[in-house]
Amino acid sequence: MTAAQPFNVRVREIVELAPSLKRFSFEPVHGGVFPTPPAGGHVLLTLRDGARVMKNAYSLVSPPSERSRYDIIVRLVAQSRGGSSHLHRKVAPGDVLEMANPVSLFPLISTAKKHLLIGGGIGITPMLSFLPELKARGARFELHQLATLEEVPVFERLLAPYAAGEEIRVHGGGRAAFDLAGLLARQPLGTHVYVCGPHSLMEAVASTAAALGWPKTKVHKESFGGDITGLPFRAVLRKSGIEVEVGESQSLLEAIEAAGVEAPCLCRGGACGQCATPLVEGEAEHRDDFLSAEEKAAGTLIMTCVSRARGPRIVIDL
């Protein structure tokens, strides 16, 4: 499945939340309203910079009930993959961009007795779309946001509209000061935990939860791509009969798309599994959160959106 038919949106407003954080508001180009997005949903933006085409997925942070606009928050990262820095530096209000329908790979579980949300840094974004939904449902929840000291006030401001009487905490002291095991150990039966943030945080939540007896089905991760850079390599696309060169700061998926080959994808962050492609030859350096340890060891699949080749060349069935 590739993302649904794209449509055009106009940039309505850009707000600088912090030096590296901007909120972009989009509205439909031809007036009217957007479809109701799922809570925790995200959109795929296609950004064009000259001949270069970048596709990035961003969580919607506007409430699902808000259909006149879609908001996203984008962090400008030093070694940006292009999309985020393009949005930060080149996109201005009034510009028209191509967006694909919101999909949710990170849904709220309706049978949960309690929702425990853990965000790390920009991983706050899907949480921001969950909060109004949880409030509207009258659901029991608790949110812990990890941030750098400088960004604590930014996140506190973003969370303020939902904070009244709720268990919402922003931790600025780094991971060491955050008692993850204690938090997970005291959750009532029927709790589901949702974590979004750097790979290391998601791994820590998953492994701590497992050690405390949480079933896998109650631990939900949404990754943020993380680092996709690495040594360049060559990928042979067997079915398409072409070879692509994957650059240092480019993902395999981006290289495939740049060559004009349609490849399946959805989250572009190693979480959804859509881009799984059979690996025919060569070894993969797995960086996704989708394949199990056994599947990674078996080495027969590669997630093109985040994973790379371990050697100079791989052959994939695409």
Add this chain to the structure above:
Amino acid sequence: MSDQGMKSRPTYAPLAPDPSGRHHLLVVEAAEVPAEALAEGVVPSAFEVWTVARRSAVPSAPAMEEAPGSVAIFRSVTHLFSALEERLARETMGLRLYAAGAEPFLWDVWGRAEKAGLSRQETAFAEVGPKARRIYCVHCRTVTEGVTTSIFTCPGCGASLFVRDHFSRRLAAFMGVQVDAEVPGEVPEAEELYA
């Protein structure tokens, strides 16, 4: 012709503690843990065990140690269930709940577990004791005790009933539905199923 695919029905197998769990609570519809309820090599002391003695001599508030190997005895199933509800309400993630008994008991345990937010992955059930079913004829409402075959004749209306896996908690009985409703007289062989 058996509709084992019922979503709400627990599956049954001899019990063994799930190594991924943190606490293991086993509730039993009898005074002792029946040997056939446990998988090979598993001993009752691997669990915190709750049993039902059906005796008035049992202390009304069982000592709760909440540790593997501890045994709490309840004077009735009702007594055990009210303690279970209270316990599940204050339990934390990591609990595994196991139950051994006849099917209606297991259904009742599953109902309480589900209400407390436990999933299939956090529960396990072993069916022990008589498996004969109590059948409710959906056509004439006659209840027949001790049915052990997949198809039987309703003593109330004479219909050939197929015993469904659908258990009504309200009626504490399985549903019996006419098998030859479409082609009268076409009744498959009855199988001995629930002896």
